[in-house]
Amino acid sequence: MKKPKWVVEKEQAKRAADAQTVWLFGLHAVRDALLNPAREKLQLIVTLNARNKLEEAIATSGMTPEEVEPRKFSAPLDPGSVHQGAALEVKPLDWGDLETLCLGDGQRPPRVILLDRVTDPHNVGAILRSAEVFGACAVIAPRHHSAPETGALAKTASGALERQPYKQVRNLADAIKQLQKIGYLALGLDGEAEQTIEAALEGRRDRPVALVLGAEGPGLRQKTRETCDVLVKIPYFGAFGSLNVSNAAAVALYASQAPD
Secondary structure, three states: OOOHHHHHHHHHHHHHHHOOOOOEEHHHHHHHOOOOOOOOOEEEEEEEHHHHHHHHHHHHHHHOOEEEHHHHOOOOOOOOOOOOEEEEEEEOOOOOOOHOOOOOOOOOOOEEEEEOOOOOHHHHHHHHHHHHHHHOOOOOOOEOOOOOHHHHHHHHHHHHOOOOOOEEEEOOOHHHHHHHHOOOOOEOOOOOOEEEEEHHOOOOOOOOEEEEEEEEOOOHHHHHHHOOOOOEEEOOOOOOOOHHHHHHHHHHHHHOOOOO
């Protein structure tokens, strides 16, 4: 009996995911990946200088690196990659199911970031750093039309990728609805909105909050906007009132924090 098309596509997607690997590069990103027991590590390429700097992390990981001359660095990286003499091939991290990831620690109301078609890995890497600083449970993005887990993203995140969940989902609107069902208030960032984050959270800071940000320029898609509970803005005081998405995420996370 012939398998339905959707079953075949699902099996193909799983095989592709199982075969996918990522080359991390740069001393910070490689060190933190080596020290992460949850990260499946496949191949490490280093120069002598990088090997000396990463000596403890390499020993902890149990890996045997391939040592190469700086001019013959053989890792398959983009020519402009600032690798600092270290590259590590890994499998993408598996962060588990969305609801469990976003339950929080029970100590304070959880916060999450959702990204609507934010494709620049440098922006996403910076957002992961901010999310870690402000204690967000996760950064969530759609599998398509978003920044995949790459070496450039990991390097910009400066190690945060190993600790801060970056969960990619099939459909962002469905993920928002799933979070709303477990009590989340979804705030969509929109420069034309009437309410500020502070006003929208008045009397509700004890709620779990999902902050939804769109790509610079297009902003949130219509379906995403309609799925959010409230559209909010970050007020500005100068003549120029636009932040890039990574800065906006940091400000929004800070503005949404519940009091101690």
